[in-house]
Amino acid sequence: MYRAFMLKYGEIGIKGKNRAVFEEALRLSTEKALSRVGDGFTVTRPNGRILAEAKGDYDFDEAVDALKKVFGYVSFHPAKIVDDKGLPELYKEVISLFEKEYGRDIKASFKVKCKRGRKNYPLDSMELAAAVGEQLLNAFPGLSVDVHEPDIYVHVEIREKIYIYSKEFEGAKGLPRGVSGKTMLLLSGGIDSPVAGFRMARRGVTLEAVYFHAPPYTSERAKNKVVKLGELISRYTGPFRLHIVNFTDIQLKILDKCPRDELTIIMRRYMMKIAETIAKETGCLSLTTGESIGQVASQTMQSLNCTNAVASLPVFRPLITYDKQEIMDEAERIGTYETSVLPYEDCCTIFVAKHPVTKPRLSVIEKSEESLTGEIEPLLEEALRTQEVVEIV
């Protein structure tokens, strides 16, 4: 019964001259998100909102699910589109939509909000709202009017056609995809990094991602798991490229030459270096990790300082103040948790020391790395040269 969705954005409404750019980005990502639903939707942007009209039959729940993943909307409504056949016909349509959404016996307060895109309509907005409100009061005995804090809003918009909608879904908020530049996400198979990628994308950031694997110490299944995680977040973030880098030889070299308790920190520094090299080659303006202060030894403030020191691009850590439980809740909400906890070993844990340094000093770490000079460079080059790129869609 719903031919369309009326989608409302918040923050981007105040972006001044950029508004058109933001709206267009929003329109595009909405069209893309709905392209897999039914025969797709035509998405347009009439004044101050986005309208998605179905091209054919579609599954309602699927459409709602897809729209909940589009960043930039505060809320959206399934909407009925009717031709202007006079007031009595309009009343009937409003009453039938209302009954469908809330049932005959609803007990609630409501308010009708009308807008006229065409000013030749016989009633003005206030008059129309009053008239529709009266009809609803007559039809549903349990209703009362509350113009300040109603439980339910009923919207009637008069344009070429008439749009009627009430039921509201919460949007994903944030900024529309692709308006905020690109970041290189260090994606592991864990719980945190997919959430970090999601968080960045929610601010309109486009992703590129890098994953380090260490065969034979990590398995093909671990790699597939990361690809799967990429696919799960791409429903929100849009398609992105995943660079898979073989880290085995670098890791073994560090193991050979450096103190075991510094292994993780030194590894992280080389991962950061490689990530940054690929980031710069692919036009990213920042790096993103899923780190959170104090979660593990390599995420103390001292450790973060050491890993940060090798990067010249800004390193964003959207989860830095999150508790583990909060990250897990968010992972659960966006649907990555179940995949993240599949028990495949990742490359950071295989040789991890029983008591890794928790307060590394940069000068000490740099001194340890001197022993790698001359030997590690060709390995870094080789790792970059042999990277595998997977298009995540």
Next chain:
Amino acid sequence: MKEIYLDNAATTRCLTSSAKRAYDVMTEDFGNPSSLHMKGVDAEKYLDEAREVISKSLRCREKEILFTSGGSESNNTAIFGGALRNERNGRHIITTAIEHEAVLSPIRALEKRGFSVTYLPVSKEGVISLSDLSDAITGDTVLVSIMHVNNETGAVQPIEEAADIIREKNKKTLFHVDAIQSFSKLPIDLKNTKIDLLSVSGHKLHAPKGSGFLFAREGVKLDPIIYGGGQEGGLRSGTQNVPAIAGLCESVRFMTQDMDAHYRHFKELRERLVEGLSDLENVYINGPADEKKQAPYILSLSVRDVRAEVLLHALEEKGIFVGAGSACSSNRPHISNTLIAMGLEHELLDQTIRLSFSVFTEEAEIDETVSALKELVPFLSKYRRG
């Protein structure tokens, strides 16, 4: 890269002729064997033929063969069906500490319902003791379930002697044998061995997955676990998987036509592998030293300081596929109950791989595996965990 597949205890490649047979049945003789018309009759012939071939190879009667979906279903039917139907004969079950999960899980489920269970220990070599068995049997013992060949080590359990002991101690006790790793490779004579129930899976012997059977001796009373249209004498409802059963028939025929030659081939392969690895340090072979107690197509190998999963993947990079005694991970260690029961050193529990051969495994493949291990083991054991 050429593939060397040494994980035949996990599953085998289906014989081309069996697959072809299954395909033909699917597309041509696709009738439901329960249908009254010719299409049904044609389909039923495949079941009859398979029952005949299988019963000959085991020396039992055709009507004692029930087709199932495979090993797990056969084990479940034998254990639930046997214990629950014969509950009035007792509520005590005996099994071993080294059974496959498809036996242990149903038995644990019965334990929760009030059955008492004795788990027989095994020696360092992974073999049960007959006197332990004898001591465990009471007037209340309704079921004994012992595997023929252990899936992780290849240790052969003395099922013939066990059958005699059980019969002697308690005539009402049912004896179930999980023969999933032995049927068609080691001789089983049901005419002269008082086994009541015996489980077999098709895909371990080059037949299609989803095929298998349970031998249930005439007169043994079972409750079905799947109810419905009453196929397989009411003990296993559901339309029979005729294509897979036709394939199974083909594979059983192939595997049992010359078991002695196959056995000699397996033995040569195993000896070659053991010999090849003899000068490799830190490598230990698990299982019975006595070759009569050892299935020659399975070799359990512990490699000190090399995690099984790592070695498995390193071999995989060279195109060699082996099994790991345990699917281990840092998050959820799942260690083999067989190796624990054998008292294997704790360190080695997740440092144990399994190589298992098929009749198609070649000596050259063994040689390549030996050189791969000789190259990998010293390198991998250099890098230990923290």
